[in-house]
Amino acid sequence: MQHLQRLEAESIHIMRDVAAQFRNPVMLYSIGKDSSVMLHLALKAFYPSKPPFALLHVDTTWKFQEMIAFRDQRAKELDLDLIVHINADGVRDGIGPFSHGSAVHTDIMKTQALKQALDQYGFDAAFGGARRDEEKSRAKERVFSFRTAQHRWDPKNQRPELWNLYNGRVKKGESIRVFPLSNWTELDIWQYIYQEAIPVPSLYLAKPRPVVRRDGALIMVDDGRMPLNDDETPEMMSVRFRTLGCYPLTGAVESTATTLPEVIREMLVATSSERQGRVIDQDAGASMEDKKQEGYF
Amino acid sequence: MPQNAHETAVADVEAYLRAQEDKTLLRLITCGSVDDGKSTLLGRLLYDCKLLFEDQLASLQSDSARFGSTGTRELDLALLVDGLAAEREQGITIDVAYRFFTTDKRKFIVADTPGHEQYTRNMATGASTAEVAILLVDARKGMLTQTRRHSYIAALLGIRHLVLAVNKMDLVDWQDGIFDTIAADFKSFAANLGEMQVTCIPVSALTGDNISRPSAAMPWYQGATLLTHLETLNVGDGLGDQPFRMPVQWVNRPNLNFRGFAGSIASGAVQVDDPVVILPSGKTSTIESIATYDGPLTRAQAGQAVTLVLQDEVDVSRGDVIAATTDRPMVADQFAAHIVWMHETPMLPGRTYQLRLGSMAVNAQVTEIKHSVNVDTLERMAAKSLDLNDVAFCNLSVDLAIPFDPYSDNRTMGAFILVDRMHNATVGCGMINFALRRAANIHHHAMTVTQNTRAAAKQQKPCVLWFTGLSGAGKSTIADLVEQRLHDFGHHTMLLDGDNVRFGLNRDLGFSNEDRVENIRRVGEVSKLLVEAGLITLVSFISPFRSERQLARNLLQDDEFFEVFVDAPLAVCEQRDPKGLYKKARAGEIPNFTGIGSDYEPPENPELHLSASVFSAEQLAEQVITLLRNQGIIAAE
Structure with missing residues (x-):
């Protein structure tokens, strides 16, 4: 078997085991390329049935507008259950990345919001699209990652994982985060998207977009909520995004790649890793690990 | 952008993807102690395969200054693969981490496991999915106790290809005599490990000699570099030629007109119209169709995740195995297996654990510890209980007769984990050797007075x-x-x-x-x-x-x-x-x-x-x- 076929089969195996082992699983759908691949694999795993779980999107209210439109359209055309959860407390308190900074915003609108949703619906398993090649602390992540009733991850107390035997036993309130794309790399993801013609938001393709330069990152002015300094004037530049998240926290790269093959070609000669565009990773070296322990995906 | 630029990109990427079509996947495990330079070797493979981005290199440079142990101004490649904060502080690797690198011929997934005494558990975990084990030894020290231990665990977990990387050759003046002695020692030891293919390569992870680039300093070595060896090694597991087995994971029933059995094919191949048997029930049927999202298949083989539809309305549920009728797995409720204990709470014979094999879950007890194995000397010893990292040969009894194959024939059908029923932790793993005859020959007799x-x-x-x-x-x-x-x-x-x-x-x-x-x-x-x-x-x-x-x-x-x-x-x-x-x-x-x-x-x-x-x-x-x-x-x- 070719390596993408092996990866595909492994991911399908993981998804079917979750459907069989858990009472109430959910798929975290973040609209990006990894989520798009994960959703596509779910369609394959359960065919001709529909995936036997809902999609959950934790909406921070600061996503790119196009992401939201893409999300709603996909859910509609595939006729899937889509749960959108927004942290109402955060909205009431006016939490946002500009007013409160990226750390507070991410904690309240993303991490806390996710915990609220998991508690509210009582999910005992949640699929996430994280890959082991993304970041150092992810390299040790299990496919089935155990979380306490408080949603905490304890890197020292994870279950050994052998062969393709996944232990999904949990007590009430505890849960498992499941990462079916663990063994995929960024290049695998793009190759698979191309090979299978999987729809992804066009933010991944280059287009002239209004951006300002902040702290070395190119930030797109996606709506009127972005406060501009006196010396800032949005400039139209041909840019694309390597990851998608909250628009104020997601740096664009200059690019002329307007088609998928061009994106793949640019990536084959790329000189910076994909998480570089994410503002939250650039604190102290092990920050992703700290965030995960608190329940971030 | 002019139209022809798009066309060029499409042509380039198409050509690239075509070149990748035959690319296969190889799963490795690396073993060695903290001092053998294992992390440096892995960092070197990533570095040589040009898989580092500029920002990762920049972060590596700042990390090298903060945590580095090379003692030079050079990059400490080991820091590339040391993940968790706790590990950085201790300067050791404490768990299994997975790394990825790729060449034009193969994609590699590496399980990176620590080598110190107390971590047999981690090595067993990494080895369970690996096809090849790379063992590191320090050329100055030669074979150590742990080299023997790692070889034994690799063999126990079914790995059939060992690469002995004799590292730090730069520190012994690249002498062929030193390498030859270590290689000969190792080969004579490895002869006890059953069917094991052994390759010894003299390397220096620090300088990169014989990693991806042939060493000019060691002209006496005529063999392949480590990377070339890994790219060309044939690890054909022969699973495709074995009898058909598919553990049923999930029953697919979207409506009254469709009832399919979803699973991953563990071995062999299956075709439409093939007769099959459902185990443990023993009912037989015939394959009506093989459904996939990409259209129906007439044939599917080991490794594929498919959905099988049968011609008859037979009772099939998760945990059952669909198998070839002619060459069936064993079905028994008692068997002998090697167990690796993975938890601080000892294993006690007679205590009930949940045993998970394929897609089934049953209650199991160890009825007898035949002997434990000293993984350093391979000596057999008597044991009454098993502690963390103990390896033992045991008899087990399960509460239902289950289908299985010996692990040496079929990893999927012969491997199991043991789960603590109270705390749900995975506490042990096992590899089945054979069914116990007494289980096969004792049958319940139905009496009249009940x-x-x-x-x-x-x-x-x-x-x-x-x-x-x-x-x-x-x-x-x-x-x-x-x-x-x-x-x-x-x-x-x-x-x-x-x-x-x-x-x-x-x-x-x-x-x-x-x-x-x-x-x-x-x-x-x-x-x-x-x-x-x-x-x-x-x-x-x-x-x-x-x-x-x-x-x-x-x-x-x-x-x-x-x-x-x-x-x-x-x-x-x-x-x-x-x-x-x-x-x-x-x-x-x-x-x-x-x-x-x-x-x-x-x-x-x-x-x-x-x-x-x-x-x-x-x-x-x-x-x-x-x-x-x-x-x-x-x-x-």
């Missing part, structure tokens, strides 16, 4: 009243009173008392944890026989461990077992001390005394909770009688 007819003759429902609690809580006193009342009503009873049973049936057992488990197992089996005889059975045993009480409960039906917790605080029991045992225990004369030298685990959901420090024994006995009436064991007044 438990129900025996019980009906006595106008009672048989059951077990299991009294548990600390020594001195009043178990035997209450049980005695209950039995007197039942006897007065004309019921047929039997009382098993801990001390009395230890004079006879269990006189060979002591008070170690292993023996306590066996003690309760035997009493559980005896009570089951008494229930089959139609008796109301009273068991008065301290029975301190939840898992053993659960074991006894599992032997009986739900409405036949009543756990009665005789609850008195330790201080009260110690003050009563009817047999003077607490005094002796406090004086250190009785080791492992429950409540003092050994734990008592109180029941979480007993059928009856008696407050033995509040009420009199007569009042408590009456509560038990009321329970029996309410449960329909004896007639209401």
Whole structure:
């Protein structure tokens, strides 16, 4: 078997085991390329049935507008259950990345919001699209990652994982985060998207977009909520995004790649890793690990 | 952008993807100690395969200055692969991490596992999915105890290809004599490991010699570099040629017109119209179709995740195996297997664990530890229990006959994990060697007079009243009173008392944890026989461990077992001390005394909770009688 076929089969195996082992699983759908691949694999795993779980999107209210439109359209055309959860407390308190900074915003609108949703619906398993090649602390992540009733991850107390035997036993309130794309790399993801013609938001393709330069990152002015300094004037530049998240926290790269093959070609000669565009990773070296322990995906 | 630029990109990417079409996946494990330079080797592979981005290199440069141990201004490549903050502080790797690198020929997934003494568990985990093991030795030190240990565990987990990377050749002046001696030592040792293909390569991870680039410093070495070897190694597992097996993961039933069985093919191939057997039921059918999202297939083979539709309406559920009719897996409820224990709480024979094999989950016990294995010397030793990182050859018994193959023939069909039923931790893993013949040749005989007819003759429902609690809580006193009342009503009873049973049936057992488990197992089996005889059975045993009480409960039906917790605080029991045992225990004369030298685990959901420090024994006995009436064991007044 070719390596993408092996990866595909492994991911399908993981998804079917979750459907069989858990009472109430959910798929975290973040609209990006990894989520798009994960959703596509779910369609394959359960065919001709529909995936036997809902999609959950934790909406921070600061996503790119196009992401939201893409999300709603996909859910509609595939006729899937889509749960959108927004942290109402955060909205009431006016939490946002500009007013409160990226750390507070991410904690309240993303991490806390996710915990609220998991508690509210009582999910005992949640699929996430994280890959082991993304970041150092992810390299040790299990496919089935155990979380306490408080949603905490304890890197020292994870279950050994052998062969393709996944232990999904949990007590009430505890849960498992499941990462079916663990063994995929960024290049695998793009190759698979191309090979299978999987729809992804066009933010991944280059287009002239209004951006300002902040702290070395190119930030797109996606709506009127972005406060501009006196010396800032949005400039139209041909840019694309390597990851998608909250628009104020997601740096664009200059690019002329307007088609998928061009994106793949640019990536084959790329000189910076994909998480570089994410503002939250650039604190102290092990920050992703700290965030995960608190329940971030 | 002009149209032809797009076309060029499409053509480039198409060409690239075509070139990748034959790319295969190889899974590796690297083993070695902290000092052998394992992390440096992995960092070197990533670096040489140009898989580092500029920002990762920049971060590596700043990390090298902060944490680096190379002692030079050079990049410390090891830091690329040392993940968690805790590890950085300790300067060691503490768990299994997975790394990825790729060349034009292959994609590699590397399980990076630590090499120090206490981590057999991690290595077994990494080896379970690996096809090749790379063992590192320091050229200055040669083969160490741990080299033997890693080779043994790799072989135990079914790895058939070992690469011995003799590292740090730069520190021994690139001498061929040193390499030759180490390689010869290793090859003579590896001859004991069964079918193992061994390749030895002299390298320096620090300088990159013979990693991806042939070494100019070692012209005497004519073999392939490490990377070339890994790119060209043929690891054909032969699974495609084996008989067809597919554990059923999930039943796919979108509507009344479709019923498919989803799973990953463990071995062999299957075609439409092939006859198949469903195990353990033994029912047969024929493949009607093979459904996938990308359209129906006429044939599917090992490794593919498919959905099979059968021609007949046979009963199939998760845990069953669909197999070739001609060459079937074994089906048995007792087998011999190697076990690697992976948890701090020891494995005790007789204790019940959940065993997960393929997609099935059953209850299992180790019935006998044949011998444990000293992984450093490969010596066999006697053992009564297994501690973390112990390896042993054991007999196991499961509560249902299950289909399996020997692990050496089929990893998927012969591998299992053991799960603690209380805490849900994965506590051990195992590789099946063979079915035990005695299981295959003993069959239940259906008798005419049954438990129900025996019980009906006595106008009672048989059951077990299991009294548990600390020594001195009043178990035997209450049980005695209950039995007197039942006897007065004309019921047929039997009382098993801990001390009395230890004079006879269990006189060979002591008070170690292993023996306590066996003690309760035997009493559980005896009570089951008494229930089959139609008796109301009273068991008065301290029975301190939840898992053993659960074991006894599992032997009986739900409405036949009543756990009665005789609850008195330790201080009260110690003050009563009817047999003077607490005094002796406090004086250190009785080791492992429950409540003092050994734990008592109180029941979480007993059928009856008696407050033995509040009420009199007569009042408590009456509560038990009321329970029996309410449960329909004896007639209401």
